[in-house]
Amino acid sequence: MTDLSDFSGHEITGSGDILDLSSHQKNLLLVRPLLRLDFNKLSHTRDDGSYLLEGIDTNYLCLAALYYMMEGTALHQGFTRREVIDHLKGLAGTMQEGLDELSRQRIAEIVLDTLSNASNKYVEHKESYFHAPSGQMHTIKFRLIRFEADHEDVYRYAPTREGYLVLMGMLDLEVEDYQVLIEKMLLHLIERGRFQQALELAGRARALSIEHRQQIRDFIIQNARAPGSVTWRKDINPRLSEARGHVEERQSVDHAMKESLTKKIRDSDSFDAKGALSGLHKLLEAANFQRMKLQVEISSAGDKFLEGQAAGFRPRRSSGLPDLEIKTLPEVMSKPVQLMAGIAESLLVSFYPAVAPKVQDLSNLFDVLLERRTRSEVQEEEDDDGEISEFPEVPPPFAPELIAKVHSWLDSKMLIGTPLYLDQVLKDAEEAGLSFMERKAVGYELYRAFADSESRYPHLHAQVAGEYESPVVSGDNLRFDPAAPNEEVSREDQ
Incomplete structure (x- = not known):
């Protein structure tokens, strides 16, 4: 049996001791042309010296152009240059109503030239990154859009595979939905025999498991800190029940995939395929280990909530020191001002605690301060006052x-x-x-x-x-x- 404790402290890769993030780096580099345009916005000026792109969101215009071209492929094989330029001119005019026709035309052309790499003679975009397995710098070449003729010899723009990845890779999905999507893709890749791609995708699955566990852990900790402001039945229990059901479904899918992988490892004759399958099996074990720890934290959330509520009713321990408000402060106020001025510094220092209180983590403090609180809707009071069970009277065993x-x-x-x-x-x-x-x-x-x-x-x-x-x-x-x-x-x- 695999020792799950090996997966709790470090990343697991199939590339030795150094972590291979090549797929992440490649996806990140795809948006560098868009970011470079945004960074160099002030380099584009009008004839009078004013900044052309000031107040213009070039990132939005680039993504909108890719999305517009994608819509065009559903109708034809894309949109012509004039259609794309007109669309971008309209968006630029929406951002700044006072733009003249020439400015909108130039903005649209700059965005389109950025996507097609016109400043470098329309060749492929070229970016460098560190390739961890080899320990060397590698180069990635890609195109975001293509400009090709259709069957009627009309040249049209359409996104490339990398352009679609820029659009689809930035979808804002809930982590639970993303986990389900990754699992379906894993099953598809395993059945097709594309084990190396499945291995890269399994790394994302493990990262998603860690993210989901962190979200639920933060939710539990936040509510445990203020047990009097939340209701277990309405605020906490539904979320934890949903998380528990989600984790159980993911564990059942993981179990089925691990059984399938074990069978494929036995039947495979290829050494490379066996290596990829073994790494994939380890990553699934690591993701399942995160879910097991999450199950434990969900199960113990109720006890932590009860401890927090009990602490609110716990009486203060009696102390042999004199009461500050009843005895100490009245006596201090009755002293002459000159005397108090002489001992003020030492007196104030004596009020400080012997041990400095722990300061709340700044990230958690900012989350609490910046949290948008929704106005609670007034609901009808429930008639459920609970039940009081009478203790049965036990008769004496002997008459x-x-x-x-x-x-x-x-x-x-x-x-x-x-x-x-x-x-x-x-x-x-x-x-x-x-x-x-x-x-x-x-x-x-x-x-x-x-x-x-x-x-x-x-x-x-x-x-x-x-x-x-x-x-x-x-x-x-x-x-x-x-x-x-x-x-x-x-x-x-x-």
């Missing part, structure tokens, strides 16, 4: 008449000076015709006599003498010997 009869019979037996055994007394009670409940009362009274302070017979001392088992009682067998003079307990003391 007073039965106890009196047992004491009368047992007193005569316990006056015998010779050692007595519990099993022998119960046997004598059965021979004397005592009922089952009467014999049970006899056993109860003899076990009670094991403690000298509770014994009805102070002249006897009980000690354990083996074990005894019968339908009436079961436990240690007791032996009663005459008590020593210093051990005898008088009736008055009892």
Whole structure:
């Protein structure tokens, strides 16, 4: 079995000790042409020296151009240059209503030239990045758009694969939805035999598991800090129940994928395929380990919430120091001003705590301060006041008449000076015709006599003498010997 503790402290890759982030770097470099235009906006000026792109969001215009070209591929094979320019001119005019026709035309052309790399003779964009497995700098070449002729020899713009990746890679999905999407893609890649791509995607799945666990952990911690301002049934329990169900579904999918991978590893003859499959199996184990820890945190959230609520009702511990408001401050205020001015500095220092209180983490403090609080809707008060269960009254196990009869019979037996055994007394009670409940009362009274302070017979001392088992009682067998003079307990003391 794989030791899951190996996955808790570091990233797991198939590339040795150094972490391979090549796919992340490539995706990040795809937006560098857009960022470069935004960074160099002030380099574009009008004839009068004013800045052409001041107040213009070039990032939006670039993404809007890619999206417009994508829509064009659904109708034709893309849009012509004039159609793209007109669309961008309209967007630029929306951003700044006072723009003239020439300015809007130039802005549209600058955006289109940036996407097509016109400043570098329309060749591919070229960016460098550090390739961790080889330890060297590599170069990535890509195009964001293409300008090709359709079947009617009309040249049209359309996004390339990298252009689609810029658009689709920035979708703002919830982490739970993203996990489901990644799992479906993993299953598809594994079934198609594209194990290397599945290995890269499994790294994202593990990162998503960590992100989801962090979100739920922050939610639990935030509510545990202020248990009086939230309601468990309405505010906390639904979110945790939803998270618990989501984690259970992901674990079942992980289990199915790991079984499929194990079978493919056994059946595969390719060494490279086995290596990729083994790395993929380890990453799935690591993602599942994060979900297991999240399950533990969700299960213990209720106890933490109850501890926080109980702390709010915990009384303050009494202190031997004088009360500050009742005794100390009134006496200080009654002193002359000159005297107080002389001791003010040392007095103020004495008010400081001996140990400085812990300061809240700044990131959490800013989250609390910047949190947008929605106005709570006034809801009708619920009539559910809870239920109060009455404690059932447990009747005494033995009736007073039965106890009196047992004491009368047992007193005569316990006056015998010779050692007595519990099993022998119960046997004598059965021979004397005592009922089952009467014999049970006899056993109860003899076990009670094991403690000298509770014994009805102070002249006897009980000690354990083996074990005894019968339908009436079961436990240690007791032996009663005459008590020593210093051990005898008088009736008055009892």
